[in-house]
Amino acid sequence: MPLGVVMKGIGGFYYIKSSFHGIIECKARGIFRKDDIIPLPGDKVSFSIIDTNKNTGLIEEILPRSSELVRPAVANVTQLVVVVAVKSPQPDFLLLDKMLITASLKNIKPIILFNKIDRSSGQDIERIKKVYENTGYDLFFLCAKSHEGFDDLMGILKENITVFAGQSGVGKSTILNRLAGAAVMETGEVSDKIERGRHTTRHAELLELSNGGLVVDTPGFSSFELTGVELNDLELHYPEFINHLGRCRFNGCSHINEPDCVVKEAVENGDIDNERYERFVHFYSLLKKQKDQRYRK
Ligand SMILES: Nc1nc2c(ncn2[C@@H]2O[C@H](COP(=O)(O)OP(=O)(O)O)[C@@H](O)[C@H]2O)c(=O)[nH]1
Ligand SMILES: [Mg+2]
Ligand SMILES: [Zn+2]
Missing domain, CATH: 3.40.50.300 (P-loop containing nucleotide triphosphate hydrolases)
Structure with a gap:
């Protein structure tokens, strides 16, 4: 069965690009809707051809996604x-x-x-x-x-x-x-x-x-929330922190107030930029507040 990439989806039609067939206009099998999966642009799919003259087809399978x-x-x-x-x-x-x-x-x-x-x-x-x-x-x-x-x-x-x-x-x-x-x-x-x-x-x-x-391309947005980030994992999303992690005095150091914190030392000696660190502290407090609120409920 031919494979292709979903280039766009409009009103229930998906435009699949495949190296052999060019652009094919496809509908998705009903089974996807039942499973609550909608083909997205970027999806790799297998499809069957319905009409070669009209370049229409049917999406048979969505291959596993590497990211979403x-x-x-x-x-x-x-x-x-x-x-x-x-x-x-x-x-x-x-x-x-x-x-x-x-x-x-x-x-x-x-x-x-x-x-x-x-x-x-x-x-x-x-x-x-x-x-x-x-x-x-x-x-x-x-x-x-x-x-x-x-x-x-x-x-x-x-x-x-x-x-x-x-x-x-x-x-x-x-x-x-x-x-x-x-x-x-x-x-x-x-x-x-x-x-x-x-x-x-x-x-x-x-x-x-x-x-x-x-x-x-994406239209610009006026707000963008940090969602899905675990408080304790925030440090892992700062590539310049990685080499320092695990070397603070306290296990599970938050790098905010603890003594002998290697991350804070790196900020002081300029290895980690101060502005980046301040924004880390800002996000940390936000995520902590959200977490505390979740537990209180
Ligand atoms: N001076 C200058 N203007 C730019 C540059 N790149 C884009 N613009 C202008 O900035 C405005 C917004 O650009 P646009 O591509 O629509 O931004 P978008 O909202 O991010 O898609 C337009 O008037 C562009 O001509 C640049 O490198 N220098
Ligand atoms: Mg634009
Ligand atoms: Zn620390």
Whole structure:
């Protein structure tokens, strides 16, 4: 039976791309609905052909997923590129760190892409570099308006399903249009888009690049909650903490108030960036509050 990838789903129809048959319009077997499984963009599926002339078929089976994102709803995502504008809109570093943690939680490789470097002084960029260069994340600095830096970015997208996420207006759609070599995504200033956005519902859709990489644009969001992270696991989602873990004086050290804490020492001597650590403390307190509330009920 042929295999393919769900590129998008609209109104009960799924568009499957397969190397042999091209794009096939499929319905899903009723059995999926019964099991409460809906094919998602990114799903690898087996399908049968119903009509070769009309290119229609039926999804027979959804293969096991390596990851599942909820916002946007996409399966088998391998990379999350968090796009941050160095200026306009002002970077939201809490949002950035939340997204990095979420990717790690879902077994997806996080990548940070700082865009609009033409809008900022070298000093601002140096400050951002200082905070993130020791984290172990892959960093990209880009001006979506020029051609610089796109070859490297294109290279890492090959053989991956990559979601581009970030605040509205940071340049996600501009970057994807440049990568695709065509204006496939709607771009523009935030104010125009809010107007237009009212009339359109958007579904996640996979876009295929010339090197075979699959990418997904997401509309920006104003809020993004940290969900599903266990309080005691938060430290594991900070790559720059990993080498220090297990070496604090206390077993199960939260790295907040305990004495002889190796993580805090690393912050003091600059191995771990102070801003990153402060946001860790912020998330830790939030998760702790949520946990305490759950127990009180
Ligand atoms: N100066 C500058 N403007 C950019 C850059 N990238 C995108 N923009 C502009 O920022 C605005 C928002 O871009 P858009 O791609 O729609 O952002 P999205 O909401 O993240 O998809 C548009 O007016 C773009 O032309 C860049 O690197 N430099
Ligand atoms: Mg956009
Ligand atoms: Zn500690």
